[in-house]
Amino acid sequence: MLENQTLCSLFLRSVDAGGEQIALRDKDSECSWKDYGERVRRLARGWQTVGVKPHEPVALMMKNAPEFNVVDTSLLHAGAVPFSVAVTDPAERIANLMEVSGSRFIVVDAAAIERAIAVAKTSNFDVSIVIAGENDTYQGLSLETVAAAGANLSQEPWRHVNPEDDATLIFTSGSTGTPKAVKLSHRAIVLSLRNTNRIAPVSSGGHVLSYLPLSHIAERFMSHYLSLAFGVTVTSVPTPGELYDTLRAVEPSRFFSVPRVYEKLVAQIRATAAGNQLLADALARSGRWVRAEQEGKTLTSDEQVQWNSDLETLAPIRVALGLHRTEYRGVATAPSSPDILESMSAVGLPVGNIWGMSEAIMCTMNPPERLKLNTVGVFLDDVEHRVAEDGELLIRGVNLFSGYMGDTQGLAGALDGEGWFHTGDLGSIDSDGYLSIVGRKKEIMITATGKNVAPAAIEAALREASPLVSYAMVVAEGRRYVTALIALDEDAVSEFAIAQGLAGPFSSLIRSPEVVQEVEKTVERVNRTLQKAESVRNWHLPDTPWIPGSDEITPTMKLRRNSIMSSYEDVIDALYA
Numbered sequence: 001m002l003e004n005q006t007l008c009s010l011f012l013r014s015v016d017a018g019g020e021q022i023a024l025r026d027k028d029s030e031c032s033w034k035d036y037g038e039r040v041r042r043l044a045r046g047w048q049t050v051g052v053k054p055h056e057p058v059a060l061m062m063k064n065a066p067e068f069n070v071v072d073t074s075l076l077h078a079g080a081v082p083f084s085v086a087v088t089d090p091a092e093r094i095a096n097l098m099e100v101s102g103s104r105f106i107v108v109d110a111a112a113i114e115r116a117i118a119v120a121k122t123s124n125f126d127v128s129i130v131i132a133g134e135n136d137t138y139q140g141l142s143l144e145t146v147a148a149a150g151a152n153l154s155q156e157p158w159r160h161v162n163p164e165d166d167a168t169l170i171f172t173s174g175s176t177g178t179p180k181a182v183k184l185s186h187r188a189i190v191l192s193l194r195n196t197n198r199i200a201p202v203s204s205g206g207h208v209l210s211y212l213p214l215s216h217i218a219e220r221f222m223s224h225y226l227s228l229a230f231g232v233t234v235t236s237v238p239t240p241g242e243l244y245d246t247l248r249a250v251e252p253s254r255f256f257s258v259p260r261v262y263e264k265l266v267a268q269i270r271a272t273a274a275g276n277q278l279l280a281d282a283l284a285r286s287g288r289w290v291r292a293e294q295e296g297k298t299l300t301s302d303e304q305v306q307w308n309s310d311l312e313t314l315a316p317i318r319v320a321l322g323l324h325r326t327e328y329r330g331v332a333t334a335p336s337s338p339d340i341l342e343s344m345s346a347v348g349l350p351v352g353n354i355w356g357m358s359e360a361i362m363c364t365m366n367p368p369e370r371l372k373l374n375t376v377g378v379f380l381d382d383v384e385h386r387v388a389e390d391g392e393l394l395i396r397g398v399n400l401f402s403g404y405m406g407d408t409q410g411l412a413g414a415l416d417g418e419g420w421f422h423t424g425d426l427g428s429i430d431s432d433g434y435l436s437i438v439g440r441k442k443e444i445m446i447t448a449t450g451k452n453v454a455p456a457a458i459e460a461a462l463r464e465a466s467p468l469v470s471y472a473m474v475v476a477e478g479r480r481y482v483t484a485l486i487a488l489d490e491d492a493v494s495e496f497a498i499a500q501g502l503a504g505p506f507s508s509l510i511r512s513p514e515v516v517q518e519v520e521k522t523v524e525r526v527n528r529t530l531q532k533a534e535s536v537r538n539w540h541l542p543d544t545p546w547i548p549g550s551d552e553i554t555p556t557m558k559l560r561r562n563s564i565m566s567s568y569e570d571v572i573d574a575l576y577a
Contacts, residue, residue: 002194006186007167007228008077008158012037014231021205023227024066026236027246031066033231036073043074043143044157045150050141051128054079054160057101057169057405061087061094061108061116064210064236067132069224071107071143076167077158083169083181084215088549091118100181101169101405104128107143110135163187169405170217170358181405182358184217191398192221192362193229195380199365200328200352202230206253209246211237213548213555217358218333222256240548244268247322254328258557259336259460260470262351265321266343267467272317279317282310287346294342294373311348323349328368330354332376333556334456337464341373352377355437357423359401359414364435375434385429386420392441393427394420445476453482453534459559461529462536466522467492468515471546473559474536475572481537483575485568486519487546507543516541538575542568 002010014023018033025031031039052058058080062068068084075082083101085094087109098106098119104126108116110133117138120127130141167186171179208226212219227234232253237246243261273279289307292299299307318324329344332354344351352366355376363385366377379385384396396419403410415421426438439454446452455474462472462484470489476482493509496502500514509515519541527535546552551563565572 002190002229004163005190006076006158006161006163006165007073007189007225008161008186010190011040011073011077011228012158014228018231022233023231024069024234024236026065026238027242029066031070036070039070039147040074040077041156042147042150043070044077045153045155046146046148047075047078047080047150048155048157049149049153050146052078052080052105054157055081055165056105057081057083057103057166059094059098059101059103059106060084060214061106061112061119062132062214063087063109063111063238064212064214064219065109065238066234066236067109067143068214068236069210069227069234071132072224073228076161079157079161079165081166081169081183083171084213084220086213086215086549086555087112087115088555091115091122094119095122095124097171097179097181098123098127099125100171100179105130107132109133113138161186163190164402166402168217168220170220171215172358183402183405184361185402188361188399188401189221189225190229191382192380193225195382195399196362196365197230198381199367199378200330202226202232203253203327204231206230206232206327207250208232208234208254208256209237209243209250209252210234211240211243211246212256212258216333216556217356217361218256218258218556221361222254222330226254244322248320249322251322251325253325254330255323255326256330256332258333259331259340260463260557262331262336262340262344263464264467265323266340268321269317269343269347272320278313282313283346286310286314286348287342290342290345290373314347317347318349321349328352330365332356334460334558337460338374340464345371345373355425355435356399357425359421360395360397360423361399361401363395363399366434372430372432372434375430375436377435378433379435385435387427387429388422390441391426391428391438393423393425393435395423396420445474446478458482458484458526458530458534458536461526462486462522465526466518468496468518469522471553471559473561473564475565475575479576481576482534483538483540483572484523484536485542485564485571486523486539487542487552488515488519490545506545510541510543540568540571540575 015033015037020032022030023033023036058075072082105128107130116129132143163186166183168184170182208223210223223234235250237243273283329351331351350371352371353376355364356362363383364377364379382398386394424441428436439456453476458474459472463469468488471487473485497509523536548557549555
């Protein structure tokens, strides 16, 4: 059905089918498919009129909002290559990304105009700023001007877009080095959508949320592109703090997130169950059924009846979370704790791990009807794969990128002699075809005593072990033993302080004996689950929270290891003194 299609042709099909049904919404506005289609057509014609050329990258500095979807889709229809930058990034970094891409235009929310002006001043070339939204301070090109320029034109530039044209650029996270601009074609995205739908079918009339950074392929794929292809409604959530209320209000049909969000949802589940013995007992029993099933045991008919009864008892928790209507729930971008996934399954909301990357979009998914919680699922159709002798995963297939922007060798320069892309991830494939990720090849640490340590698993265990822990970064390379920087969650610390009768700023609360003791207990619990060489011998609590988009954390909630090692060099040395 989706072969030889582009995101443009899929969108126009969704417009025809959707009509007056709601396509885009947020707390302040709604847009029907008919209106969405009309705005896209006018803007697509207008972009060419104001100077945007076919195949030209255009930067978007926009929050998650219906306006983003309209602008991005209109640029696709103009034959351009829209890509997102994080508004929280320094102007110098954004200017660098634009220079790498060759973008001459940047579309910005009115609230971000000052940052855009700073980017333009920092750039080594002329940058045209296009403002989305009302603005009284900057006299420049607006979306309304672009739309007006295309209102009376008849050309249809989208008819010239073909599957091999680039649809977007995704900049690698830069967590371990300089970001690269990954070119993703319409073909790679559309066929990944097709193969995703084969494993976890998208129901008509569905509803998804858009709230993760749009500069990452995960959010673009799971909300924006999914909507273009299958006509699902997208509700935008502009700030992370609004997510949980929006979940309850919208009751989406599909939900995708990062591990940290599921960790907070499980904290809510456990807190609710702790206050009700009936729920607590049902959750505990259901957890046992989940573990038995994951171990390959066949439940008796009586056990299955009891499990179904427990899941019915737990229904109010699913409703309270706003996830009771979800047909599919996924997690990716970082390792997920098996205990967190088990807890989600126990409450009746099983979550499937996914594996992919900027250069390969969707590689694996867990089929909803046969999850293996300790794996990232089975490979999608058309994704060739093998494990190299050193354990690295190699990929070939329709989901691969088209190369890096500015690299004259194109995709061929990124592949080995047999056409394999070396992912940098280490993994193993079981007899049922399920993939397990061990860690990153470059991140495996070797201690001074010669022991191999995979930091991601230890970091995930620390995060899951206590709601106080927001992020953790393990240090071990060339050192005598393992240590960790453990960044605490500001909201969780505040709640803990109130319960303990403590007061003061975050920097003083984390030094209080009560908080320090709680972290000590957390580390001790985690160490009991680890091998001796992996156990955390010493640790430090940073004075300020680590937040997405900061020097420590990427917008997609990955650790910026090099930056952290540099910033905390003296602290780390002291942990080994």
